[in-house]
Amino acid sequence: MKEIQRSKVKDLLQMQAGGEVVAKGWVRTKRGNKEIAFIALNDGSTINNIQIVVDKTRTDEALLAQVTTGACLRVQGRLVESVGSGQAVEIQADEIEVYGPCDPMRFPLQKKDTSFEYLRTVAHMRPRTNTFGAILRLRSQMAFAIHSYFHSKGFVYLNTPLITASDAEGAGQMFQVTTLDLNNVPKNKKGQPDFSKDFFGKQTSLTVSGQLEGELGATALGEIYTFGPTFRAENSNTPRHLAEFWMIEPEMAFYDIKDNMDLAEDFIKHLVRYALENCYDDIKFLNDRYDNGTGGEDGGLIERLKSVISTDFVRLEYTEGIRILEEAVKNGVQFEYPVYWGVDLQSEHERYLVEKHFKRPVILTGYPKDIKAFYMKQDENGKTVRAMDILFPKIGEIIGGSEREADLQKLETRIDELKMSRRTLEWYLDTRRFGSCPHSGFGLGFERLLLFVTGMTNIRDVIPFPRTPKNCEF
Ligand code: 4AD
Ligand code: MG
Numbered sequence: 506m507k508e509i510q511r512s513k514v515k516d517l518l519q520m521q522a523g524g525e526v527v528a529k530g531w532v533r534t535k536r537g538n539k540e541i542a543f544i545a546l547n548d549g550s551t552i553n554n555i556q557i558v559v560d561k562t563r564t565d566e567a568l569l570a571q572v573t574t575g576a577c578l579r580v581q582g583r584l585v586e587s588v589g590s591g592q593a594v595e596i597q598a599d600e601i602e603v604y605g606p607c608d609p610m611r612f613p614l615q616k617k618d619t620s621f622e623y624l625r626t627v628a629h630m631r632p633r634t635n636t637f638g639a640i641l642r643l644r645s646q647m648a649f650a651i652h653s654y655f656h657s658k659g660f661v662y663l664n665t666p667l668i669t670a671s672d673a674e675g676a677g678q679m680f681q682v683t684t685l686d687l688n689n690v691p692k693n694k695k696g697q698p699d700f701s702k703d704f705f706g707k708q709t710s711l712t713v714s715g716q717l718e719g720e721l722g723a724t725a726l727g728e729i730y731t732f733g734p735t736f737r738a739e740n741s742n743t744p745r746h747l748a749e750f751w752m753i754e755p756e757m758a759f760y761d762i763k764d765n766m767d768l769a770e771d772f773i774k775h776l777v778r779y780a781l782e783n784c785y786d787d788i789k790f791l792n793d794r795y796d797n798g799t800g801g802e803d804g805g806l807i808e809r810l811k812s813v814i815s816t817d818f819v820r821l822e823y824t825e826g827i828r829i830l831e832e833a834v835k836n837g838v839q840f841e842y843p844v845y846w847g848v849d850l851q852s853e854h855e856r857y858l859v860e861k862h863f864k865r866p867v868i869l870t871g872y873p874k875d876i877k878a879f880y881m882k883q884d885e886n887g888k889t890v891r892a893m894d895i896l897f898p899k900i901g902e903i904i905g906g907s908e909r910e911a912d913l914q915k916l917e918t919r920i921d922e923l924k925m926s927r928r929t930l931e932w933y934l935d936t937r938r939f940g941s942c943p944h945s946g947f948g949l950g951f952e953r954l955l956l957f958v959t960g961m962t963n964i965r966d967v968i969p970f971p972r973t974p975k976n977c978e979f
Contacts, residue, residue: 509581515550522586522594528555529604531633532576537561544572544598546580549632552639552790556587556595568601575607575614575633621966628970629979636794639787640959640967643780647951647958648732650779651753654772655730660755663722663729665715667736670707671929673717674878678739679710680748711736715754716880716946717933720909723756723944724936730755732951740974744963745852745900747952749972756946762882762891762908765945766868769895769904770818773949777810780958788958796960802860806960809898813957818866818895821858826869829862830854849876852901859896867896879919881907893947900956906947913937 509527512520517528530548537543540561545554557580561569572578582598589595613627614634624631631637655662668682684704685691691699700708715731722729735752755768780788791806798805804812830844838861842851850869858867872892874883881890895904910916916937920927927934955967965971970979 511579513550514546514548514553514555517555517584517596518551518553518592518594520584520594522584524584525581526584526596527579527581528557528596529579530555530577532572532574532578532607533635534574535572542569542572544578544580546578547635547638549638549642552635552642552786553592556589556592557582557598557601558595559598559601564598564601568603571603571606572601573607573609573612575609575612576603577605577607578603621963625965625971632969635790637966639790640955640961641969643784643787643959644955644967646784647776647780647955650776650783651732651951654775655755658728660728660730661722661726663715663719663726663731665712665718665722665731665733667712667734668705668709669712670705670709671717671933672710672925673712673714675923675925676713676737676739676878678737679713680736680738682709682711713737714752714948716756716948717930719754719756719946720880720933720936720944723758723946724940724942727759728755728757742974743852744965745953745956747964747968747971747973750964750968751951753949753951754946756944758942758944760908760945761943762870762893762945765906765908765947766818766820766870766893769893769906769947769949770868773895773904773954774814776954777958778814781807781810781814791960803898809960810958813866813897816865818868819863820868820870822871823869823873823889824871826850826854826858826867829858833857833862847873847875855894855896855901856898859898859901866898869894869896874919877907879923879925880909880916882910883915883919891945895947897953897957899960899962900953902950903953903957904947904949906945908943908945911937911941911943913941 509525511527511529514528514530517526528546530546533545533547533554535542535544542559542561544557546557547554579602580596580598581600582596584594585597587593587595613630632641672679691702693699712735714735715733719729719731731754734749736749738748739746788807796806798808803809827846834844840853844854870893871889873888874890877890877892881892883890891908893906894902897903952964952967956964959967961967
């Protein structure tokens with residue numbers, strides 16, 4: 506007899522009733538009465554389950570006892586129209602095989618504790634929950650949408666190195682990479698670690714950004730983007746920071762700051778639109794379960810996503826942003842951190858501008874040069890740079906970028922002022938020495954985007970296995 510091919514649950518739910526089918530997946534729930542058992546089976550292809558109907562009088566009792574939440578099954582049977590209201594079709598089981606039973610007493614996913622905090626402690630199992638299934642499918646779809654967006658615009662996908670000898674952002678928050686024996690570190694004459702004996706013959710770290718190498722690509726290929734893991738050893742235990750996160754960094758020759766803003770706004774709107782069009786079931790699930798707008802300040806997840814697509818982002822100078830915040834303070838708004846010209850904005854400030862003042866995303870430009878990286882194009886006034894941060898509701902900064910300083914001398918002076926090492930950046934400075942060109946780029950934090958698209962409030966819940974201070978499980 507010819508074996509019947511397994512169908513995915515997603516496809517089964519679209520099929521016409523009538524045929525003999527095979528489904529494989531994990532039991533979400535089992536309920537029923539003396540004669541009939543109903544099993545909800547999920548295989549990760551969709552948020553929806555297929556209902557399996559089992560005639561108990563024709564099924565081995567011991568076998569059915571093994572069908573508990575979490576168990577893995579193969580089910581063969583007839584796809585029939587469902588009498589129940591929840592679904593169009595269901596499977597009338599003829600044959601059930603238990604691939605892997607699941608001890609209900611020991612299974613880490615219990616109905617009684619499904620808090621996000623608890624689920625983080627069992628992150629190896631949480632993909633089996635409806636919520637994390639939805640989030641991980643969305644994550645995958647968004648990655649695809651990012652590649653296809655840039656591909657359709659003719660951008661070249663550039664793989665930049667993860668191990669580097671330079672600190673792109675100059676913030677000194679790097680994880681060192683070494684093969685030196687930490688119990689017996691070779692020392693130089695000054696008594697410092699002798700990195701010439703290290704694997705690369707110099708001090709190296711995990712990258713905080715692919716931008717500098719991205720600029721090498723853009724000044725040759727025109728338009729590139731990177732999409733890869735990024736590492737920051739900042740000890741900030743916030744719901745928006747990870748030690749290992751993914752970043753998308755487009756870099757474009759001949760773009761000025763305005764072109765850069767236009768691209769970033771179009772890009773992010775495209776991604777949100779793509780999510781609504783291609784992942785509606787998962788988004789609807791997250792909306793209805795956690796974020797449906799009842800009792801909230803806004804209309805919930807779907808409303809927020811729709812409103813971002815349909816509105817022009819505000820474009821605002823930093824100086825003007827500070828004025829609005831100072832005005833708010835005068836009118837009694839309380840912030841934890843002080844507001845004055847020159848300060849690096851905290852997310853409470855960013856969110857005030859976005860959620861309270863403008864009620865839509867804001868692109869903030871013209872930041873003081875002292876709070877931004879060395880590579881940003883300096884304005885004539887000597888005080889500000891052509892930076893742009895995109896600020897989003899519920900999140901704060903989602904994108905950071907700028908037009909780049911194309912003038913060799915200005916760049917060298919800035920590097921010296923910041924007491925950075927010019928020697929380790931000579932290769933980068935060559936882009937300005939040989940055929941320098943105006944160019945711009947930005948970085949989108951992939952998990953920050955996912956916070957927005959899923960409505961989750963903690964960044965640890967939008968990456969499969971989060972890395973944060975004192976936490977490197979799984
Ligand atoms: O603003 P950032 O530091 O900019 C850069 O790294 C530039 N090199 C980008 C560029 O112009 N090519 O980081 C960019 C974005 C932030 O806006 C934020 O969304 C995200 O990366 N990000 C983080 N996401 C999670 N955890 C962290 N610790 C993050 N730090 C930055
Ligand atoms: Mg930034």
